[in-house]
Each structure stands twice: as structure tokens, then as C-alpha cells.
Amino acid sequence: MIVYRTKNDLSLHLDAIRKSGKSIGLVPTMGALHKGHTSLVEKAAGENGALVVTIFVNPTQFNDPADLEAYPRNLDKDLEILQSMKVDIVFVPSVKEMYPEEDKRSFDLGNLDKVMEGKHRKDHFNGVAQIVSKLFETVKPDRAYFGQKDFQQLIIVRHLVDLLNLDITIVACPIIREVDGLAMSSRNIMLNTEDRNLAPFIHITLQLAREKRGFLAPAEVKSWVISQFENQPRMKLEYFEIVEDKALQHVNDWGEKVNKVGCIAVQLGGVRLIDNLFFD
Numbered sequence: 001m002i003v004y005r006t007k008n009d010l011s012l013h014l015d016a017i018r019k020s021g022k023s024i025g026l027v028p029t030m031g032a033l034h035k036g037h038t039s040l041v042e043k044a045a046g047e048n049g050a051l052v053v054t055i056f057v058n059p060t061q062f063n064d065p066a067d068l069e070a071y072p073r074n075l076d077k078d079l080e081i082l083q084s085m086k087v088d089i090v091f092v093p094s095v096k097e098m099y100p101e102e103d104k105r106s107f108d109l110g111n112l113d114k115v116m117e118g119k120h121r122k123d124h125f126n127g128v129a130q131i132v133s134k135l136f137e138t139v140k141p142d143r144a145y146f147g148q149k150d151f152q153q154l155i156i157v158r159h160l161v162d163l164l165n166l167d168i169t170i171v172a173c174p175i176i177r178e179v180d181g182l183a184m185s186s187r188n189i190m191l192n193t194e195d196r197n198l199a200p201f202i203h204i205t206l207q208l209a210r211e212k213r214g215f216l217a218p219a220e221v222k223s224w225v226i227s228q229f230e231n232q233p234r235m236k237l238e239y240f241e242i243v244e245d246k247a248l249q250h251v252n253d254w255g256e257k258v259n260k261v262g263c264i265a266v267q268l269g270g271v272r273l274i275d276n277l278f279f280d
């Protein structure tokens with residue numbers, strides 16, 4: 001396994017790989033790796049001649065400096081995991097390497113970043129678009145792998161590929177969960193024991209909400225979810241929305257011929273957790 005720190009060194013290696021006719025898969029991460037990440041790595045390794053995993057906590061997608069500061073980092077352990085998975089290439093750039101100067105680009109993400117995460121985390125998705133576009137430009141992958149855990153991000157990355165007219169296939173990977181249903185996340189280790197025990201409530205509520213489809217309208221399901229969190233003093237519901245899976249517009253009627261996704265964000269003991277579930 002080779003760990004690169006600079007775009008230049010990485011590009012030289014990738015040029016040689018490309019010339020040999022191998023396809024390149026990319027798995028971008030912010031590290032503190034868990035089984036959600038490794039599921040992407042496994043899929044990408046199986047579908048490409050060469051694989052690049054990136055580890056970079058991207059400052060421009062954090063709207064809260066305290067959140068950036070507190071974000072879990074564990075590079076030695078991450079490299080051990082990737083080595084044991086026989087990953088060929090890891091890219092671990094510094095902030096200076098990715099942002100030698102301030103990135104002033106502003107991406108037209110249409111309505112996609114006006115809702116849910118975009119509404120609650122100002123400029124978050126513009127920061128995501130900045131780093132993802134830089135990684136795409138450096139790695140020039142044939143395929144890039146993103147988890148459905150960050151559903152809105154996945155849709156926005158697809159939009160970005162169209163916007164920039166890139167020839168990259170975005171591969172969506174299913175959400176990996178703990179046995180109790182909690183979606184795996186690097187942030188889960190920041191939960192104390194009490195909160196960790198409460199956290200599966202988020203997924204359980206999504207499942208129960210989905211079951212209410214038979215007799216409640218979408219707006220009523222939303223009210224029901226809000227009421228469930230009112231009974232949870234340690235949890236603060238940031239949003240729950242039922243949207244269709246292309247333009248992320250609200251679903252008003254179950255009869256609409258679209259794929260429907262229930263998306264949720266919750267603050268639990270100062271840790272921000274997101275999850276989603278297809279409602280079809």
C-alpha cells in the first residue's frame with residue numbers, strides 16, 4: 001500500500017495505471033473508518049483494476065469550527081484497516097495541499113442544497129462540491145463510491161458530475177448499520193454510553209413512520225415523528241422530511257409515482273446524527 005500526501009505524486013502513479021488500461025475506483029472518506037466505509041472499499045476493489053481511498057477532513061464543509069475541531073481522527077488505525085484490506089493507494093493530503101489558496105468557487109446546486117442538510121448546515125454542500133471536484137480532478141476515477149447514509153450528498157454529487165460534465169460513474173452503496181439498527185458513523189464514538197443506548201431510537205422511529213404509510217398522509221407521518229421526539233428530552237430533532245429521490249422535493253401524497261425517502265437529522269448529547277430510509 002502506498003500512502004501519498006501530494007496531488008502530484010498521486011497523479012503520476014495514476015497516469016501509469018491508466019496507461020496500463022486499468023480502471024480506477026475512488027472512495028473519498030474523512031477517516032475514522034468503520035464498516036460503512038469498508039463496505040464501499042470492498043465494492044470498489046471488486047469493480048476496478050486499481051483503487052484509491054482518500055482520507056481528508058475537509059474544512060470547507062464544516063459550518064461550525066467546534067464541530068471540525070471535535071471530528072474524530074485516527075489515521076494510524078485507518079491505515080492499518082486499509083492495509084489489511086490490501087488497498088493499493090491511499091491519499092492523505094494536508095489542508096494546504098488541497099487548498100493552497102482559498103477556494104472561492106460557488107456551485108450551482110439548484111434546489112438540492114436548499115433543503116434538509118443544506119438548510120441546517122449553511123454552505124456545507126458547497127464545501128462538499130469543492131472537495132469532491134478537486135478529488136475528481138486529481139484522481140480522474142472511472143467510478144466513485146458514495147454511501148446512501150449521506151443521501152442528500154449522494155444526489156448532490158450526481159448533480160455535480162452532470163454540472164461539470166465529467167465521465168465518472170457514481171456508485172451508491174447501501175447503509176451499513178450496527179446490530180441495533182443505528183447507522184454506522186464516525187461520529188458514533190462521540191456518544192456517551194447513555195446516548196449510544198438511546199441512538200437506535202432514530203432508526204426505529206423511521207421504521208415505524210414507514211409503517212404508518214398505510215393510514216396517515218405524509219404530512220401526518222411527519223407530525224407523528226415530531227411528536228415522538230418531543231418525548232425524548234435528550235434528543236433534538238433537526239428535521240424529518242419525506243422527499244422524492246431525484247430533486248429532493250417534498251412528497252405530499254403517497255400516490256405520487258416517485259421513490260420516497262424519509263430523511264432525518266437529530267442532535268443527541270451534542271452529536272449530530274443523520275439517517276434515512278426508503279419508504280416504498
Ligand code: AMP
Nearest residue numbers: 029030036146147149150174175176184
Ligand atoms: P465520511 O467519512 O463520513 O465522509 O463518509 C465517507 C463515505 O462513506 C461517504 O460516501 C458516506 O456516505 C459513506 N458512509 C459513511 N457511513 C456509512 C454507512 N453507515 N453505510 C454506508 N456508507 C457510509
